[in-house]
Amino acid sequence: MNNLSERYQINPIPLPELSTLSKSEQKVLYHLHLSAMVSRDLLFIQSSPYSLAVKETLEALSAHPDLPDGDAHNVSPLRSRIDETLQLVWACGGIYHESKGDRIIPSFTNDEFNAAIATLDETMPSEDTLFLARTGLFDPSVPEYKTDKDGVSGFNTHDITCVTESERRAVINLLNESWAVRYPKRAPPMGLNLYVCRDEFGNLNVERYSTTCKAHGGRVAKILTEKVKHLRHALAACDLESPLSLTISTLIKYYETGDPEDFLAHSEAWMQDTTSNITLISGFIETYDDPMGVHGSFETILGVREPVATGVIHAIINQAQYIEDKLPCRPEYKRTKAVGAFGSAINVVALAGPPSPFAPLGNNLPNTNWLKAEKGSRSSIFMNVIEGRDYHGTTAEMQERFIAPAHLDAVHKYKHLSFVIMVYLHECAGHPSGEAKPGVNPDTALKECYSFIEECRADLVAYYMMGDKDFIASLPVDIDDHDAFLKATYASYLSEGCMYQLARIPDGTTKLGAAHFQNRQANNKWVYEYCLAHNGIKWVEGKHGKCLEIIDTSVVRKGYGEFLSMIQDIKSEGDYNAARALLDEYGAPIDPVMFESVKDRVKDIEFAPFTGFLMPSISPTTDAYSPYRFDVDENFWDNQLKLNQMAM
Numbered sequence: 001m002n003n004l005s006e007r008y009q010i011n012p013i014p015l016p017e018l019s020t021l022s023k024s025e026q027k028v029l030y031h032l033h034l035s036a037m038v039s040r041d042l043l044f045i046q047s048s049p050y051s052l053a054v055k056e057t058l059e060a061l062s063a064h065p066d067l068p069d070g071d072a073h074n075v076s077p078l079r080s081r082i083d084e085t086l087q088l089v090w091a092c093g094g095i096y097h098e099s100k101g102d103r104i105i106p107s108f109t110n111d112e113f114n115a116a117i118a119t120l121d122e123t124m125p126s127e128d129t130l131f132l133a134r135t136g137l138f139d140p141s142v143p144e145y146k147t148d149k150d151g152v153s154g155f156n157t158h159d160i161t162c163v164t165e166s167e168r169r170a171v172i173n174l175l176n177e178s179w180a181v182r183y184p185k186r187a188p189p190m191g192l193n194l195y196v197c198r199d200e201f202g203n204l205n206v207e208r209y210s211t212t213c214k215a216h217g218g219r220v221a222k223i224l225t226e227k228v229k230h231l232r233h234a235l236a237a238c239d240l241e242s243p244l245s246l247t248i249s250t251l252i253k254y255y256e257t258g259d260p261e262d263f264l265a266h267s268e269a270w271m272q273d274t275t276s277n278i279t280l281i282s283g284f285i286e287t288y289d290d291p292m293g294v295h296g297s298f299e300t301i302l303g304v305r306e307p308v309a310t311g312v313i314h315a316i317i318n319q320a321q322y323i324e325d326k327l328p329c330r331p332e333y334k335r336t337k338a339v340g341a342f343g344s345a346i347n348v349v350a351l352a353g354p355p356s357p358f359a360p361l362g363n364n365l366p367n368t369n370w371l372k373a374e375k376g377s378r379s380s381i382f383m384n385v386i387e388g389r390d391y392h393g394t395t396a397e398m399q400e401r402f403i404a405p406a407h408l409d410a411v412h413k414y415k416h417l418s419f420v421i422m423v424y425l426h427e428c429a430g431h432p433s434g435e436a437k438p439g440v441n442p443d444t445a446l447k448e449c450y451s452f453i454e455e456c457r458a459d460l461v462a463y464y465m466m467g468d469k470d471f472i473a474s475l476p477v478d479i480d481d482h483d484a485f486l487k488a489t490y491a492s493y494l495s496e497g498c499m500y501q502l503a504r505i506p507d508g509t510t511k512l513g514a515a516h517f518q519n520r521q522a523n524n525k526w527v528y529e530y531c532l533a534h535n536g537i538k539w540v541e542g543k544h545g546k547c548l549e550i551i552d553t554s555v556v557r558k559g560y561g562e563f564l565s566m567i568q569d570i571k572s573e574g575d576y577n578a579a580r581a582l583l584d585e586y587g588a589p590i591d592p593v594m595f596e597s598v599k600d601r602v603k604d605i606e607f608a609p610f611t612g613f614l615m616p617s618i619s620p621t622t623d624a625y626s627p628y629r630f631d632v633d634e635n636f637w638d639n640q641l642k643l644n645q646m647a648m
Contacts, residue, residue: 004087004088004091004636007609008091008098008608008609008610008612009608009610009611009612010091010357010611010612010636011388011611011612011613011614012613012616012632012633012634012639013348013359013384013388013613013614013615013616013632014347014384014387014388015347015384015616015630015632016304016347016349016384018626018630019626020277020304021277021278023627025277025278026626026627026628027628028234028237028238028244029278029302029349029618030618030628031230031231031233031234031237032230032231032234032278032280032302032350033302033349033350033617033618034230034233034618035230035282035300036282036350036351037350037352037643037646037647038223038226038227038230038647039224039226039227039298039300039352039353039647040352040353040356040643041055041223041647042220042223042298042353043093043297043298043352043353043354043356044093045216045220046289046297046298047093047094047095047096047289048094048095048096048136048142049136050095050132050133050135050137050142051089051093051095051136052219053125053128053129053130053131053132054094054095054132054133054136054137055086055089055090055094056133057117057125057129057130058085058086058089059086059644060123060124060125061082061116061120062079062082062083063123064116064119064120064123066119067082067116068112068115068116068119070115071109071111071112074108076107078108078112078116081107082107082108082116083637085104085107085108085137087640089104090636090640091357091612091636092104093354093356095137095142096144097506098358098610102144102506102508103142103144106137106138110134110137110138113138117130163196163204165292167196167204168196168292168294169294171194171196171204171206172190172191172194172294175190175191175194176190176444186370190260191294191295191296192260192284192285192287193208193210193258193263193283193284193296194208194209194294194295195207195208195209195213195220197215207258208259209224209258209284209298210224210255210256210257210258211224211225211228211255212256212258213258227255228252228255228256231248231255234248235248235249235252242276243269243272243273243274243275244273244276244278246269246272246273247266247269247270247276249269250262250266250269250270251270251280251282251283253266254266263283264368264371267365267371268371268375270365270378271342271365271366271375271376271377274342274344274378277304277305278302278303278304278305279301279302279304279305279344279346279380280300280302281299281300281301281302281363281365281380282299282300282301283296283298284296284297284298284299285297285298285299285365285367286354286367286451287367287450287451288354288516289354290448291448292447292448293447293448293449293450293451297353297354298352298353299352299353299355300350300351300352300353301348301350301351301355301363301380302348302351303346303347303348303349303382304346304347304349305344305345305346306344306345306346306347306383307345308345309345309381309383309420310344310345311476312345312424312475312476312477313343313344313345313379313428314343315474315476316424316425316428316429316475317343317428317429319471319474320338320429320432321335321337321338323338323429323433323465323471324338324433326465326468327433327434327461327464327465327561327564327568328464328561328562328564328565329434329564329565329568330565330568330569330572332435332437332572333434333435333436333569334433334434335434335435338432342376342377342378343378343381343424343427343428344379344381345380345381345382345383346381346382346383347383348382348384348385348613348615349616349618349630351613351615356615357612357613357614357615358610358611358613359382359385359612359613360382360385361381361382361385361386361389361423362379362380362381362423362427363380363427364377364378364379364380364427364428364430364431364432364458365378365380368443369436369441369442369443370441372432376432377431379427379428379431379432380427381423381424381427381428386419386420386423388611389611390419396412397605398602398605398607399411399492400542400543401500401543401601401602401605402495402496402500402542402547402601403492403495403542404547404548404549405540405542405543405547406549407487407488407491407550410484410487410488411488411491411492413484413488414479414484414488414489415488417478417479418466418485418488418489418492421462421466421475422463422489423462425461425466426458426459426461426462429461429462430459430461430462431454431457431458433457433461434457434568434571434572435572436571436572437572440574441574442572442574444574445574445575445576446570446571446574446575446576446579447576449576449579449583450579451515452515452518452519452522452579452583453567453570453579453582454571455515455518455519456522456523456567456587457567457568457571459519459520459523460560460561460564460567463489463490463493463523463557463560464557464564466485466489467486467554467556467557467560469482483553487553490550490553491549491550493520493523493524494524494527494528494548494550496520496524497520497521497522497523497524498521498524498528498548498594499597499598500598500601501517501520501521502590502594502595502598503598503609504517504610505590505609509590509595510589510590511588511589511590512587512588512589512590513588518583518588519587521586522582522587523560525586526559526586527556527559528548530555530558530559530562530563531555531556531559534555534558534559535551535552536550536551536552536555536556536558536559537549537550537555537556538551544601545597567582570582614632614633614634614635614639615632615639615643616630616631616632617631617632617642617643617646618630618631
């Protein structure tokens with residue numbers, strides 16, 4: 001599946017009203033939006049050594065007016081096939097599909113590519129760029145993207161500087177040791193913006209991504225310098241006494257120095273910004289795409305507060321201690337004084353990095369465990385992403401293929417509400433919960449398995465607490481039948497984790513790569529086995545094959561609780577071997593029989609496995625009452641061209 005429309009559904013994101021912001025806030029938002037757009041190429045730089053070269057070369061070819069006709073044996077013209085491949089590269093942020101396994105196969109041959117390149121004049125890329133582009137498109141020796149956390153070399157396993165995993169770990173360990181001398185109880189995010197490579201003499205060279213770094217021919221420094229310029233414009237438009245002002249100023253310093261201490265200072269400032277109508281998340285943050293679980297992918301998420309949903313989130317946060325006390329984990333691994341994560345609902349208006357265009361539903365930061373324990377955390381729920389994903393995502397036709405007939409009415413009634421509450425709990429209660437054993441830093445101890453374990457844990461907290469009738473009744477939501485709600489919730493999650501998420505995986509895949517795929521499968525495969533042994537579920541005949549029917553929600557809930565306790569032990573104790581074993585047994589392997597069954601069930605329906613979103617541009621107006629406006633194109637091609645223009 002290499003065609004954009006077959007694999008991805010990319011729709012305009014539902015947008016908030018700019019009129020909810022003051023004129024000065026709109027100006028701040030405008031400049032922050034520009035700062036996000038100019039940094040979009042960092043995603044391609046980090047995704048592989050070839051991705052940016054492929055993107056820039058295909059863009060040059062697409063813009064050229066005089067391309068050759070191409071091979072006569074192809075039905076479609078060469079230009080349309082170049083454009084098709086370029087859109088896939090845009091959508092995926094590089095030469096690998098979003099599931100980070102299979103490479104994008106170009107819709108044209110090497111000979112056609114060379115003939116097209118020969119027609120370029122002043123837009124001709126450099127020889128180095130052409131070499132990397134040709135390699136990334138056609139060289140079969142370029143390996144698959146490694147996201148199964150198997151600990152082989154590099155930020156990406158195809159790092160052409162040939163730095164091994166052991167060399168990279170040695171560098172990280174030395175840096176951690178030097179930090180520990182000064183701050184023995186405060187493990188730093190030392191590797192997040194680190195780039196380890198070899199110089200021309202074969203010696204290891206260590207750089208931090210910043211406005212002064214020389215990595216990638218100075219390209220990163222150039223991008224971050226331009227980003228800082230727009231951040232300074234946003235800062236100038238801010239109330240200098242506002243929390244957002246401090247968030248932006250500390251972020252500027254971090255991008256200028258690349259110092260992890262400056263990132264910690266920015267993280268603390270960001271966590272204290274609980275009143276701003278504008279939310280800015282930016283940095284080298286998430287380690288999902290690193291096989292070692294050390295290096296962070298660049299991202300920027302910009303959003304506008306949504307007040308109604310924020311009220312429901314606060315109702316959850318206010319019960320942080322109740323949730324902590326109810327979790328079925330060892331007392332020593334539960335917080336005795338739970339600090340509820342500050343949480344807010346936002347409508348996203350800009351994405352850069354791996355969140356684009358396939359945005360997450362929310363997040364909880366910081367990822368630094370000691371900082372979270374000392375200062376608390378902050379959760380952001382992306383309401384327009386949830387709305388768009390829910391509207392364009394799993395259809396009733398899909399549900400009928402995987403969910404038992406007895407649950408379908410309840411699923412149709414409660415699907416959206418269940419989904420929203422799960423996201424709230426995952427981000428605002430799941431991630432902030434739990435306590436590590438003294439002296440253990442789970443994020444470093446669990447190495448490449450940390451993201452998998454943490455996502456398992458956050459989901460399990462959510463699904464366990466959704467089974468607490470009194471807790472659910474305390475929320476300002478309308479649920480008139482808790483048992484029906486719970487059956488719909490559990491039937492959907494079990495079916496997704498065990499079955500229909502496999503519909504999103506490319507044919508021929510044998511292992512799940514991304515942590516969120518792995519966590520859903522591991523949680524539900526384990527609980528499936530538990531429930532079968534304790535008469536909590538059964539297989540029944542559905543319209544299109546066998547489906548799981550919930551017999552007893554209390555058994556299913558207990559299963560999620562038992563697995564949560566096990567997962568919490570692993571995290572709290574930093575038990576790498578146990579984490580690795582769970583990932584290898586439950587998280588990664590794909591059952592080939594189940595895989596074939598799932599693919600067979602969806603073969604006759606229109607189904608785009610991944611839902612993405614078109615981001616708006618923001619432009620000044622002559623309207624004195626509304627000085628800025630959102631513009632969003634209806635198709636991916638025009639939207640991408642406009643955002644590219646903004647990034648120049």
